[in-house]
Amino acid sequence: MMNEKEKFVNELRKSLEQNTFVKLQFGKYRGDDRDFQKITVTKINVKEGERLSFNFKYTTKDIVKNFETQKGVSLSGEILGNDFLSGTLFTTENDFTLDHSRKRIPSLHKKKPTFRDKEPAVHNREKVRIADPSAEYFRLLGISTAEGTVRSGMYDKFRQVDKFIETMDSLFRSSGLNEKDEIRITDMGSGKSYLTFALYDHFLNKLNKKVTVTGIEKNSELAGLSNKISWECGYEGLVFKSGSIEEAELGGTDIAVALHACDTATDDAINKAVRAEASIIILAPCCQKYVRKKMRVPENLRGIFGHGIHEERLAVMLTDGLRALSLESKGYSVKIFEFISSEHTARNTMITAVKGNQNNNEAENEITQIRKEFSIDDFYLDKILNK
Numbered sequence: 001m002m003n004e005k006e007k008f009v010n011e012l013r014k015s016l017e018q019n020t021f022v023k024l025q026f027g028k029y030r031g032d033d034r035d036f037q038k039i040t041v042t043k044i045n046v047k048e049g050e051r052l053s054f055n056f057k058y059t060t061k062d063i064v065k066n067f068e069t070q071k072g073v074s075l076s077g078e079i080l081g082n083d084f085l086s087g088t089l090f091t092t093e094n095d096f097t098l099d100h101s102r103k104r105i106p107s108l109h110k111k112k113p114t115f116r117d118k119e120p121a122v123h124n125r126e127k128v129r130i131a132d133p134s135a136e137y138f139r140l141l142g143i144s145t146a147e148g149t150v151r152s153g154m155y156d157k158f159r160q161v162d163k164f165i166e167t168m169d170s171l172f173r174s175s176g177l178n179e180k181d182e183i184r185i186t187d188m189g190s191g192k193s194y195l196t197f198a199l200y201d202h203f204l205n206k207l208n209k210k211v212t213v214t215g216i217e218k219n220s221e222l223a224g225l226s227n228k229i230s231w232e233c234g235y236e237g238l239v240f241k242s243g244s245i246e247e248a249e250l251g252g253t254d255i256a257v258a259l260h261a262c263d264t265a266t267d268d269a270i271n272k273a274v275r276a277e278a279s280i281i282i283l284a285p286c287c288q289k290y291v292r293k294k295m296r297v298p299e300n301l302r303g304i305f306g307h308g309i310h311e312e313r314l315a316v317m318l319t320d321g322l323r324a325l326s327l328e329s330k331g332y333s334v335k336i337f338e339f340i341s342s343e344h345t346a347r348n349t350m351i352t353a354v355k356g357n358q359n360n361n362e363a364e365n366e367i368t369q370i371r372k373e374f375s376i377d378d379f380y381l382d383k384i385l386n387k
């Protein structure tokens with residue numbers, strides 16, 4: 001009789017034979033490499049025929065290796081229960097999850113299928129794309145395959161990049177900056193730099209601007225990798241600097257971007273952008289912890305905001321709301337909106353700010369009032385922006 005792991009591998013083999021395979025994911029890594037995170041396996045077609053494409057995801061890079069189907073299936077069997085304690089097979093018929101206990105005893109669970117369609121992202125394809133998945137940098141960054149299609153595990157990331165470029169494009173076209181031939185952009189906390197590359201490509205090749213994009217990233221390995229890819233693409237105006245946002249030099253920046261710069265790194269980015277008098281600022285804040293630690297819910301609101309989850313959400317809204325008011329106080333006109341559906345990412349709030357002519361004292365008064373109401377004596381952005 002087959003054991004649970006053999007049954008899982010058998011389901012994998014069957015799904016490939018019957019063409020119901022969607023993707024396979026390995027999680028709960030228990031190996032020695034601290035940077036290794038997970039493996040996603042998809043089916044691809046190359047010149048030589050069908051292959052299983054293994055995307056080995058590390059903190060700072062993705063390594064992709066393609067295997068013949070049979071080899072890929074037996075490799076999956078070897079990985080499971082050894083370096084990875086869990087595997088999920090998505091097929092159009094069912095999802096199968098194989099878990100291992102601490103003593104490495106496998107158990108198999110079967111659920112209704114997450115994807116009834118073999119290509120989970122197919123509905124998104126119908127939308128007009130701004131970013132081009134076949135661009136060389138998307139391949140080098142591990143977003144797309146050699147054939148120029150988005151890897152199934154990377155679709156949410158690609159969608160985010162695409163939506164961001166769309167937002168930036170419309171802001172830019174409606175701003176005075178549109179008249180300028182030369183545009184300088186700084187992306188603070190550029191990370192794996194998917195967005196930074198797409199931004200450079202868009203301004204250079206779609207908007208036909210002479211553009212300089214600088215990515216600021218405190219992780220020197222990530223900055224180095226991004227510089228290497230930029231060099232390989234021949235992108236002379238796209239450079240990455242290893243360093244902190246707090247110490248970044250933004251003089252002359254027209255557009256300042258900080259997407260998912262955690263907690264107060266977003267405040268540092270706002271401070272730098274405002275001081276550089278950037279015409280457009282785009283932020284996607286995340287991990288808003290600072291205000292949560294400093295605020296106190298007023299007694300008359302405790303009935304509603306006394307619950308942990310509500311207090312957490314309130315802290316997020318207060319943080320971003322106070323950021324918006326701070327930008328308004330410096331003469332920016334600000335919008336806060338959900339830039340991508342929460343189906344793709346939970347970190348989906350965007351703040352855009354476009355520079356006007358006059359500081360707004362009323363916004364300043366509102367900040368004072370709200371801080372008093374919620375006993376926020378210590379507000380990080382205020383400390384750095386108004387010192």
Ligand SMILES: C[S@@+](CC[C@H](N)C(=O)[O-])C[C@H]1O[C@@H](n2cnc3c(N)ncnc32)[C@H](O)[C@@H]1O
Binds near residue numbers: 188189190245268
């Ligand atoms: C979650 S990633 C986001 C990357 C990219 N902006 C995106 O949205 O895909 C945040 C990145 O910001 C970098 N970062 C965080 N705080 C920073 C700081 N104070 N100075 C420079 N980089 C910072 C981190 O190292 C990380 O690579």
